[in-house]
Amino acid sequence: MSVDERAPAVARTVSPPVPARRPSPSLGKAVVVIAPLSLTIALGLWGIRRQNTMWGDESVTYQLAHRDLSQIWHTAQHIDLVHALYYAVMHELFDLFGPGLLTLRLPSVLAMSVAASGVGLLALHLAGPRAGLLAGLVFPLLPQVQKYAQEGRSYAMVCALVTWATYALVVSVPHRARWRWAVYGFTMLLACLLHEFAVLALVAHGVTLAVSRVPRPVLRAWSVAAAGVVAGLLPLAIYSAGQSGQVSWIDGPVRLRYLLIVAVVGVACARAPLGARGPVRLSALAVPILVLPGLLLLTASLVKPLFVDRYVVYSNIGIALLLGAWMDYFHRRQRSSRIAWVAAVAVLAALVPPSLSLRTPQSRSNDATAIGAAVRKEGRPGDGLLYLTGQHRILTAANPEDTRLLTDLALAQDPASSNTLAGVELPAQEIAARMLEFDRIVAVRATRAHSPANPREEAKTSALRRHFRECRTTHVNGARITVYVRDHGHVPRAGVITAPVSVGCGSFE
Incomplete structure (x- = not known):
């Protein structure tokens, strides 16, 4: 048998090409x-x-x-x-x-x-x-x-x-x-x-x-x-x-x-x-x-x-x-x-x-955890705590332990019981009166916040300016924590010079 005669038989044994499988x-x-x-x-x-x-x-x-x-x-x-x-x-x-x-x-x-x-x-x-x-x-x-x-x-x-x-x-x-x-x-x-x-x-x-x-x-x-x-x-x-x-x-x-x-x-x-x-x-x-x-x-x-x-x-x-x-x-x-x-x-x-x-933490506009920790570090047990403004009370609410030993001077009703975010504050005169009962106050101010022109905030800032002096300020992401001490000798009588008597600034460690 010639090669040409065998060719068709060989061709019949070759399998047809398998088509490529497309992905499902x-x-x-x-x-x-x-x-x-x-x-x-x-x-x-x-x-x-x-x-x-x-x-x-x-x-x-x-x-x-x-x-x-x-x-x-x-x-x-x-x-x-x-x-x-x-x-x-x-x-x-x-x-x-x-x-x-x-x-x-x-x-x-x-x-x-x-x-x-x-x-x-x-x-x-x-x-x-x-x-x-x-x-x-x-x-x-x-x-x-x-x-x-x-x-x-x-x-x-x-x-x-x-x-x-x-x-x-x-x-x-x-x-x-x-x-x-x-x-x-x-x-x-x-x-x-x-x-x-x-x-x-x-x-x-x-x-x-x-x-x-x-x-x-x-x-x-x-x-x-x-x-x-x-x-x-x-x-x-x-x-x-x-x-x-x-x-x-x-x-x-x-x-x-x-x-x-x-x-x-x-x-x-x-x-x-x-x-x-x-x-x-x-x-x-x-x-x-x-x-x-x-x-x-x-x-x-x-x-x-x-x-x-x-x-x-x-x-x-x-x-x-x-x-x-x-x-x-x-x-x-x-x-x-x-x-x-x-x-x-x-x-x-x-x-x-x-x-x-x-x-x-610096990627956000404030760090509530750091603010609360700074308040805890700067405050002593029994110190007064003041928020400027009151709406910024939320900045220290992440951990209640940070402020547990301090007295919130302006708070009349806490946020949960008042169904609010930051609680209800006392009238302006009562806030000022309570501030004068304390020798040290830790004040919390939000960075770049504008203080609203209302009697409560004016009473806070006025009492701080007239009766306290700034001791030191700690800057954290989103807020300033300032310790104020009472200046007992700030109002001398006419013709009488009195030496100011104030409380020390040391923090409680």
Whole structure:
């Protein structure tokens, strides 16, 4: 038999090529969910105790969440109504897992982790799996996200709810099922009840749908859901408007630079063609939620200063989506990945210093733990304790042992029994009279705080100026602790010179 005759037989024995196995879509989605979740948890647990310190707002959470639910509700009638739901949630968590810094901050870590997964799924839906993974991993690296993932406040929970409401919005557009819009509306309402300014994300969603030119039935469905959110939020907004004095400390935009930087970077990224999957484009979703909430808050600040960066921390959803999609676009355009790797390493290196500093007590505007410890160190048992102003009593409330041996000179009713944050103070004349009964007074002043012009505060400062002299001042993060001693010889008779008799300054060790 010739070679040519054997060839067909040989050919029949060769197996056909096996087609390359494509990765499972469900596997890709799992990676997009799990990788950002894991990274956010890891970064959140890194230095979560901040050297066992607590800042003032966290101290408020800690105090109020340890009260009964009825007390939380009664307190909310006077102040902090906007955070009442969050305090109730934290109350239940403290009951389940016990008090402590971990219980205070872990809910925020987990909430921001859930937000990171939502960001990844959003980018996956709008621009593909690689963009989804990159956006989900970028999100927890953002400094503002790292900061509020470790705070015992509501902002991480609000961010998670806005993220998943945004995802519900995007997936509801093509399907138009009523239950999907109901889920969107409920999630947005819950975010708004945790913090009113989450409603600004609702405006961004409306702009997204408008520029995307979605069909009228979709706009109608969104309008119904949005109206439900506004109606559900309206009672809270009306009642909390009467408590606007609690944001009187805002005298201008607080930490605006970060938002401006990420807005400029995000708009620059949006100039590239970033994904075109589905009726809603990624840029049309990301740019409004990045820019509009902060811009609207700044506009409102022309009437009354309201802008604080943490009120719109969910704007980071937009920059993460844009950066993730842009990196995906850049990777597809570059034949060599070396430039991409160099850029990624440079960005990570730039993030190291802020990531380290965010895990120190100095990264917050005050350190309630250090303030309380300084009061404890400077005071002697039986000394008078004076807060300038009385609202700053919360700065030493993190650990009641710090002030247990001192006498609060102005306090008439403690915070818990009066259903307030800082208690109820005595009339001005009684405060001044009580001050004269003490030879030493430890005074607590918040840094950069303006003393309100009211009789109580004027009586405190007047009595200190006329009857006491400053002995020494200790500066801590967020406050000044000053020891005053009684100057018994400060008022000489006419024509008579008396030597001042005063008490020593030594601290009690």
